[in-house]
């Protein structure tokens with residue numbers, strides 16, 4: 060008999076949920092993780108610290124209140140890195156405690172250390188002190204996540220030249236910063252430091268950023284960031300970064316030289332598979348360290364599953380959790396439904412962005428007709444009360460069957476608001492539901508009704524002219 064029915068490698072959102080789901084099904088579960096990384100990248104270096112930092116920035120800068128109290132409004136004049144990390148450390152500590160307690164309550168055995176395959180059913184666990192223990196399991200779930208990709212030509216030192224993990228180790232708020240890579244993580248941090256008053260330059264190889272999002276929403280974000288003195292250099296490639304005592308100079312292939320106190324690389328992530336000895340289990344990873352899985356998160360080797368960032372797109376905490384639960388259920392022989400196709404995207408920039416479903420560009424490309432219904436926060440009583448005059452919610456509606464094809468939100472509470480649209484879309488509702496629904500007043504949720512009425516008025520105009 061094996062030591063465990065299910066052995067999970069990694070305690071991020073994917074591993075955690077896989078371990079707890081298997082334990083709830085009465086299985087003997089082991090979870091391998093380094094002592095100081097319970098909760099994974101999500102809790103320790105990624106999602107939770109960055110979102111807490113954002114909250115601290117929004118609060119301390121007083122940004123969200125400036126439309127009401129004036130542009131000079133601040134909660135704290137000199138914001139230090141300690142002000143920011145105090146909140147982050149508090150939240151991370153609490154979250155780790157919650158996870159430890161959940162694992163203990165569900166009788167998941169935590170094995171401190173890093174796992175490495177000896178064969179498909181045996182894993183050697185090496186702890187920090189170098190001692191090794193072999194454990195066997197009927198099923199294994201790999202949830203080892205990713206680390207920031209670091210170009211070998213760049214001399215990272217943790218203060219002047221950092222990756223996104225290095226943000227939490229900065230000893231001061233820099234006066235100037237270069238962000239290399241305009242992906243979600245890069246732009247989120249760019250917006251936070253811009254709000255703190257850092258002069259930020261974003262360098263991106265491509266001509267656009269966040270191209271999977273609604274074009275108007277991205278334009279609105281760029282407008283806001285430029286207003287906070289962010290400079291965008293699109294279509295530019297970094298040729299070299301030179302480090303000096305008091306900063307760095309980033310040299311672009313176009314010949315430009317940009318000085319800054321800190322350079323943050325946010326140029327993709329690499330799967331944490333290098334230390335797993337995958338071939339010993341009969342597995343392999345691609346050049347970016349990712350493992351291929353099927354719709355049930357099974358790898359090419361029976362009894363080994365993989366979930367979370369290590370399997371690649373969409374690489375979100377939100378999706379990793381559900382993948383972990385589904386993989387565990389499949390591994391334990393429970394009936395499993397395929398993962399829901401409709402998944403929200405949340406981008407915690409300042410201001411935030413969220414959407415679900417399709418974009419205007421996608422629909423146009425696929426020749427799917429749509430009508431747009433728009434609601435602006437400044438026309439909502441709640442928008443005036445909270446001082447958000449820029450927020451906007453956009454519904455994309457099919458003129459044929461009035462189904463919702465997409466919901467795009469920019470502004471306060473976007474990542475929460477999007478779930479109303481998700482519920483309507485997921486339950487197969489139409490825009491009629493939103494037209495007829497009564498929402499609490501004054502709320503931002505009311506924007507759904509305003510946008511639905513706008514879309515319906517436009518659809519009605521066409522049918523009036525058509526008859």
Ligand SMILES: Cc1cc2nc3c(=O)[nH]c(=O)nc-3n(C[C@H](O)[C@H](O)[C@H](O)COP(=O)(O)OP(=O)(O)OC[C@H]3O[C@@H](n4cnc5c(N)ncnc54)[C@H](O)[C@@H]3O)c2cc1C
Pocket residue numbers: 068069070071072073074091092093096097098099100101102104105106107109110172173174175202203204205223244331334335366367368369374375376377378379405407
């Ligand atoms: C700065 C930043 C901000 C983010 N913001 C968001 C957000 O707002 N919303 C969102 O949904 N997602 C966000 N993400 C993405 C999110 O953090 C990841 O999608 C999520 O953490 C992936 O979960 P995972 O289960 O793959 O494991 P991870 O959280 O990646 O953790 C993997 C764990 O596996 C462990 N491990 C590695 N190798 C081994 C081994 N051999 N043996 C045992 N353990 C091992 C590691 O120590 C690590 O703790 C963000 C990421 C970053 C970096």
